[in-house]
Amino acid sequence: MFSEIVSPFSLLFLVGVAHGLIETCEDLQAAFNLTQTQDVIDEIHPFQDIECETFTNMTMTSNTLTLNSSENLDNFFGSSSLTNVRLVVTNGAELIWETHVNFIGDEEVELMVDGGAVFVGEGSTVHFLNDLEMEDIRIINERDEDSDFASFVRSGGCVWTAGSFIVDGEATFTRCDITGAGESPPGPGGAIYVGATGSVSFNQGVAISETFITDDFGGQGGGIYNLGEVTIAGDSRFEDISASSGVAIYNGEGAEFYFTNDASAFFRDLNNRDSVGSGLTNLGYFEFSGPALFVEADAPVIVATETSQTILSENSAFWTFDEEFGEALSVDEAADFTIPASVVFVGFE
Ligand SMILES: *[C@@H]1O[C@H](CO)[C@@H](O)[C@H](O)[C@H]1NC(C)=O
């Protein structure tokens, strides 16, 4: 039994703000709909399961929606699970979500959208104040009925952002996949696609695993494809990922990618089908903070192009047990590449 305690006086002071408890798919949709005319604050129980019968876009194009926990989160474990729900926040709107959230997809279903779970437009913000998980979310290119060739390439298996996407707790992405269709290659950003105007902050690190961009040709950045700015303050893992190049991370020209606060980065089992940069393909600015450890990542592990600046941190290591190893690093002679003397290579040429 849970009872909601809302002071009747608080309503008097918050004119234009609605209060309610989100328990169903319809409740959540109603809260999103109400943002058309006003800021909305609602509450959700820390382990409320919200399941829509069919795949549903929850769309907001103005104002702010705040979903607070109905209980003190210090006393609750678990998360609010969202099944068949996709959040679309555009046109400057802002979403703030306090409970732990777990997006659950259907491994049999492939969605024809950019960002299978969350889409953030330019100027908009989606901010999760606690842990975020996404699992089993798959997107596929949209096929033009009349042609095998013309199809709309979809990108960002789990998240697509041209605005700000912020997670204050731990962020975990498992099985966020992209598939091509017809003659068209799959799009970039297996778990996360960050556009040129976009930014992503993972304030307690990120874990991305079992994520695949399938089909030949195309499909860069199996973990994170970044054209904007990414900041990761917390130990992170990129494991069991496959894509064409920049398998864990693809950092585009003009893009910025920072690990901060001594955050370590662990990379394992990365498969680059085009033999270009399994751990990182860098065309922009990229900075590690704590040690980076690469284990069983296909060679070359890091590719740095002429336009790039890359800073590797102390005590980083590259390990391979592969008999057909190549060189760990492929650095253009015009690239700016900082490698401390403490970095070790085991098994590479
Ligand atoms: C929310 O808006 C959509 C689109 O206008 C509508 O189809 C849906 O019925 C509304 N849902 C609720 C619960 O208000």
Ligand SMILES: *[C@@H]1O[C@H](CO)[C@@H](O)[C@H](O)[C@H]1NC(C)=O
């Ligand atoms: C959800 O939104 C996308 C565009 O963001 C659209 O292509 C798709 O058809 C929508 N799906 C549903 C079920 O409304």
Ligand SMILES: *[C@@H]1O[C@H](CO)[C@@H](O)[C@H](O)[C@H]1NC(C)=O
């Ligand atoms: C909702 O949460 C925000 C952020 O924690 C807080 O500032 C605000 O006071 C809360 N509102 C209500 C009505 O509990």
